[in-house]
Amino acid sequence: MLPALTGISPEKLAAWFKESGEPAFRADQILEWVWKKKVTSIDAMTNLPAALREKLKESFRLSALEHSTTQGSADTTRKFLFRLHDGRYVESVLIPANPALYGEKSDRRTLCVSSQVGCAYGCKFCASGLAGFTRNLDAAEIAGQVLAAEQLSGERVDSLVFMGMGEPLANLEHLLAAIALITGPKTLHLGARHLTISTSGLVPQIKQLAEHPQQIRLAISLHGATDEVRQQIMPVNKKWPVAELFESLNYWNSKKTQKLTLEYILINGINDSLEQAAILSRHARRLGAKVNLIPYNTVEGLEWKRPPNAHCRAFQEVLKQAGVTANLRLEKGHDIDAACGQLRLKQETSEGIIPAPAKR
């Protein structure tokens, strides 16, 4: 399989040109065609000599992603499904700005990006974990999602959340290579502070990422304020319990200036007691973190339910009373399987690539 141009760093492309005996400025022209003009074929790079275009085609693919389908929802959230070279699928979700946070007229767009095919972490509320882990995505497959979403929508993506399929910190090497392409001045050039990595709580990698020089934001999928509640729904908590996780977050705070975010999916009768809210508010205050409360999105094959709206508001109120910034998100894309991994799961089960998930 030829490497994709969307995964090659400017330095590596320059080195390839040098080795091939081509002038160095051609590398910059190609970067311009790929990342700024967003062409969909090497033949469209019209200022390159035809012989060079042929040579390029012998050594590279343009993209690692083949667009499969787009689902749109009433609130203009769009979900893109991409086919990979090995027949597997990943998805990205383009989400319009939340008017409650950014004002009715905001046209900001956030893209939710996948980092792996499947996921090994098995959070019990999550479609991505249902079929287990297959493989890491490479840099072209991760950064290519942003480029493809901009090509398909014709819109600029303003911010990214690595919150789609997979545990991004379990694929740190490729993730950082993709981030270099997403933020690089010759490539996509999106500011690092507009990137949020969401993790289920991989302690060693949180500490490693804290040393990374860019001001990337971190969000923790917490979903339980105590070990007892959290490990019912997040097996990762057995390996890195709440106290160890918070110790790594203190370390993060000692290295970074951006506020941490604690993500908390509210699941009826599982983690939504007001006692959990009180403990969560103490954690958040100690860390200076804000909290995103997300009423659970029903996942086919799973039995969890979202709590009544009044109860979600009561949970939020406990946090607010403690002085914690707590957003209660009416989740976008509720009607298009927006919980991570659901579209890909449907596609792969319908094609018989993976068996239909059993209930648990």
Ligand code: SF4
């Ligand atoms: S929530 Fe994230 S870490 Fe957990 S199973 Fe889903 S994709 Fe994996």
